[in-house]
Amino acid sequence: MRSLRKGRRASDRAGGLLKIEGMSLSRMVVFLGLVLTVSAGIHYYLWARLVRDIGWPAPWGRVLGWGIVALALAFPLFQMASRSLPREVASPISWVVYGWLGLMFLLFVLLIPADLVRGIAWLIERLAGTPADPARRQFLARLFGGLVGAGALGAAGYGVWSVLRPIAVKPVTVPLANLPDPFAGFVIAQITDVHVGPTIGRAFLEELVAKTNAMEPDVVAITGDLVDGSVARLGHLLEPLSRLKARHGVYFVTGNHEYFSGAAEWVAHLATLGVRVLRNERVSIEKDGAALDLAGIDDPTGGNFLPDHGPDLARALAGRDPARPLVLLAHQPRQVQEAADHGVSLQLSGHTHGGQIFPFNFLVPLQQPFVAGLHRVRDTAIYVSRGTGYWGPPMRVGAPAELTRIELARA
Template sequence: MSVTRLAIFLSVVLSVTAGIHYYLWARLVRDVAWPAPWHTWLSVAVIALAVLMPLGLMLTRLLPHRVTSPIMWVLFSWMGLMFFLFVLLIPADLMRGVASLIDHIGGAPPDPARRLLIARLFAGAVGLGGLGMATWGFYSAMRPVAVKPVQIAITDLPANFHGFRIVQLSDIHVGPTIGRAFIDQLVARTNALQPDLIAITGDLVDGSVAKLGHFVTPLAKLRARHGVFFVTGNHEYFSGADAWIAHLRSLGVTVLRNERVTLEQDGHHIDLAGIDDPTGRSFAAGHGSDLPRALAGRDPKRPLILLAHQPRGADAAADHGVDLQLSGHTHGGQIFPFNLLVGLQQPYVAGLHRLRDMSIYVSTGTGYWGPPMRLGVPAEITDITLHPA
């Protein structure tokens, strides 16, 4: 990423962060007119959180994981609560605006006491609502990840591949708040499913190999008849993709970088291809998705499964005769109503979809990113079974 693009990105992030924190302070502290010293302490807390949020993200790159992890638990939890408060304040402000307009049209004189009462009622409702949503979201993210069975039909699937099972793991995001214990449990539960193939569709980590490499070593214990395969996500490129690719290969994971392998079962064959995340072009020479290269020389009579981190390349995949694309990236939105915004950037947000002759499955993610919360969008270990169309 160029210095100019990085500067623009940071400017936007800092401006948005500052703006949201000011809005929360104005509605939940200033307008409520908290008595001293609560007003002062709450104001200081909001300012401190606004400063620490971007600072904390930078510190994760500089300080040891054991130092930054407790800080990031606090900041990411606040990030989730902040989102819920912001989302609830918007309709609350609309209702207050409508009430003020009605009073103005009716010629009612200004009543500061009534205005303060309304501000406190709305602030209380928003505060309780936000805390409730954050608490439920935290519980949803912390409980064991559910195994989600999915049946997918493949045209001309060879008879020996009927019932072929793929476990898809995606968007685990090992990092500040997800560590080795999560990976240990994930490996045990995945192996218990006894899949034919394991596919990890990107965004495994949020940090360097030096800091997080030992957290993912249990992946070496993953077992599947046809092996474990991985494709890069955008977060690998934020974390040193080449080093992670080498590290995963040392654990026995096959990393598909715009390439294809043939899976054989009792004399019958299907193809499995994987492409880099398109983000790679901006971070490292020789990286970035190249679907034609991955599919060069393939036998079009063989069913083809494609691992691609982002769903947005589905049109190109369908054009190239892919039968099934497995993707992640979206987290299904992770936190309602953020899933409504994800749909503006990605053609598919979650679940199984059909695009012409191709099926595409988008995982909601096995971990989470940022706030340790999921609301309305549970995490999943996807247990895919193939059968003939």
């Protein structure tokens, strides 16, 4: 038993970027097989269009071809090796590996319309009976390859600059019909989707804490996906959160990535930093004789990982005074339908990153009702932040990060 506990502790210390807990071996094998198959297909497509069709002179064609093979293998190999690498070594490698994933996505996205144009040109040639001209086809391949390469590199460069520049504070005013007069001008600083992990560390959090405190908020709300890794690996990096200041407290709800990273340990660790974790519960905030309720629920993925986790809004709102305004912290926007059924005044969410890299924002609605911004579902307002950090590729294209300053106002 002692050796088993020792082995578990060692596993926690070596916890990688994401721990796949609560997933059966067969499902994990299928998932990894699907990811590797898609990755192999995309890398082959990039090689075919940007190396083979262009016809690079020797030895550049072979060098680029093997380079694409190496990049295709880099991500799965790094995922396995990162479990035993110290952060000081893993972090710079993460920038290269995840940076390539972002550039790969942009190349793939830009090649699709380029191939569409080439396909139309080929169809016109066939219908017109024009003889095939290999030289012309290679010219078009080189032209479109150059345009795609330049466009993807430009977008990736902008995306990296976007995440390296100072955090922008986004002001949002939310009118609430039943807001008592003393709460007019009440400020909530929303932090979400920071993803402290491979490429985001202590320096980012120190800047974030300084800007949050400069708002002099009444409440700080951290709406999930704070970390990507175990407490043993990342816990010391979150020390700046202990310096967050708010008149009525700092609150947190779990996101799906907390469950990938050991949610129970993170809930306990955040408490040591002065962060109150709301797990299907509600607190009352009083000001000048008036009151406002603040509630928080678990992420919907929680029940798949821990038996006592998962959202329970009815439990969180049990016994509340319906005349009071209620602000709900819920990581995923799709939880707003139930919130509207329970008469929630305002829901604060994240999760979507606003799409993070265009045009991924067009895929988000397949799972979530809103991508970003302020919306309304019946009598319930919902604000979806684009996120304060980023996940995976260290870049944002068309979806800048935000530290949100939410001010409540009387409708």
